[in-house]
Amino acid sequence: CMATSVGAADPKGVLQINGQTYPTDDWTNVTPKILSYLGANKHVQRNHPLSILRQRIVNYFYAAYRNSRGNPLFSVYDQLSPIVTVEQNFDNLLFPTDHVSRARSDCYYINRHQLLRAHTTAHQADLIACGLDNFLVAGEVYRRDEIDSTHYPVFHQLDAVRLLTKETLFGRNQDLEIFENDWQLKSKTSAIPETSSKCLDQTKQVCHTLEAVKLMEHEMKDVLVGLARDLFGTQLEYRWVDTYFPFTQPSWELEVLFKGNWLEVLGCGIMRHEILQRSGAHNNIGYAFGLGLERLAMVLFDIPDIRLFWSNDSGFLNQFSEENLQKLSKYKPISVYPQCTNDLSFWLPLGVEVDTGFACNDFYDLVRTVAGDVVEQISLIDRFKNRKTGKSSLCFRIVYRHMERTLTQAEVNDIHKRIADACVENFRVEIR
Ligand code: FA5
Ligand code: MG
Known part of the structure; x- marks a missing residue:
């Protein structure tokens, strides 16, 4: 959609x-x-x-x-x-x-x-x-x-x-x-x-x-x-x-x-x-x-x-009231749902350098666009250049967590796959 x-x-x-x-x-x-x-x-x-x-x-x-x-x-x-x-x-x-x-x-x-x-x-x-x-x-x-x-x-x-x-x-x-x-x-x-x-x-x-x-x-x-x-x-x-x-x-x-x-x-x-x-x-x-x-x-x-702050969950919103502005209520977590971590590694197109040719912010935006708010965190965990092929590789660790329920592994795999496909399409990378 x-x-x-x-x-x-x-x-x-x-x-x-x-x-x-x-x-x-x-x-x-x-x-x-x-x-x-x-x-x-x-x-x-x-x-x-x-x-x-x-x-x-x-x-x-x-x-x-x-x-x-x-x-x-x-x-x-x-x-x-x-x-x-x-x-x-x-x-x-x-x-x-x-x-x-x-x-x-x-x-x-x-x-x-x-x-x-x-x-x-x-x-x-x-x-x-x-x-x-x-x-x-x-x-x-x-x-x-x-x-x-x-x-x-x-x-x-x-x-x-x-x-x-x-x-x-x-x-x-x-x-x-x-x-x-x-x-x-x-x-x-x-x-x-x-x-x-x-x-x-x-x-x-x-x-x-x-x-x-x-x-x-x-x-x-x-x-x-x-x-x-x-x-x-x-x-x-x-x-x-x-x-x-x-x-x-x-x-x-x-x-x-x-x-x-x-x-x-x-x-x-x-x-x-x-x-x-x-x-x-x-x-x-x-x-x-x-x-x-x-x-x-x-x-x-x-x-x-x-x-x-973007949650429309009543469990979150109902905890706050502007009736008495001098009394700020503390947030009580409803429950904490588990995180799910998946890594994504890819080869950049030949000639694109790891430190100069690829803007990580472009990748973060693509992930936001494809996956929305279920992505809690992304970190670049590895980058290197293969001396023989001349190609550069990046590896990102993506942490998934839904704010309101437990994500199943199948759901996460599906989102992860869609991110990988979008990377291939947008950045012409090769998934490793
Ligand atoms: C500014 O944006 C200036 N326009 C502020 C200013 C106005 C200075 C008028 C002097 C005169 P800065 O980028 O530091 O500055 O952001 C201002 C405040 O926004 C920070 O002190 C911080 O409270 C908040 N802020 C900045 N970046 C983020 C972020 N990524 N997430 C949440 N809050 C942020
Ligand atoms: Mg500042």
Whole structure:
């Protein structure tokens, strides 16, 4: 019932998505299976753990920031279309043209110009250009990635932007400035010298004053630690880790100590002024952050496997309720069904090299398309080149497990066979 051809779209073809027609080209790599997630909207589904977590975070921001009349300052966008342009996902956010995140092997492209957003930050510049200055964006994002209990090609993010003016940032100290020297006068048109391009650089952007950046950093970190305490409890241990994003500088990740491990919760930073400048917010300074809902929800609800968020099983869904958002219930496994492991080895076509000529992500996508969610994990366990024949061999270990029942060996063998056949057809390999 599912198409088995992955990434090899008809160059003259089109894709129909929600009644809209999109041209495909040699960049198209979105699969029918992936497209089936559009509109699932788990983050707004009643009583779904992702929706409960989203509401908790939104409520925290509503309470943390109010205007003089007592109304929430932040507005929320949680139903924006995940189909975005390369400009929205990358260019507007100042990703260098050769940045690795743009690769076909990492994103789901509809064609050369459009893709399924890889982060909810893709909407940032547009919303600022609309005149918004305090907003949250929640939705699902799509990334081609490895397969295990914490990675899934579709997961959910929540992003935030807060812009301040000189008046809101400095209050009574209006003799302070956001911008160095005459930057404010020039900043509508002049190019901002780049202080960093692709590497870690924790210095402030040259256009900002140190006092503006320090105040922003302080407010942002305060509010984010407050959020982490609201979710994990006031006793929480946390740390800030320096990091790099193309669209913020300086940038940090917040990590929290949970059951003995440091867990990355979110990325954040002072927004690159060029983004604000291009979106008509040249008088503002802003902070932004983005967090992953699944990763937090797995910890907060004790959910052991990321696939459970897609379960329609009432045994799973009935365990959660949004009646009392302050009380997060822990997940109780219904039962654990056995795993079934099968290896798949094949020879690559002559001339295709093991390390350069074969993208494992293509294989993972093909497996997802053919087998769906019964595949729990895939690992590359062996690769070598036969000196005599010149052919290269790969061996993948595939772990099968159904979330709701026991799979029979015959069923697993049948799925395994279909994966092998699809590999022969799509990659012209020879099963060993
Ligand atoms: C981003 O996506 C940035 N757009 C976040 C950001 C926004 C930074 C605004 C600064 C300003 P990153 O790829 O690290 O960054 O993902 C952000 C969060 O999403 C991570 O902290 C993590 O919580 C979650 N996340 C990332 N990858 C995965 C994954 N494969 N599975 C589950 N959660 C993930
Ligand atoms: Mg990260």
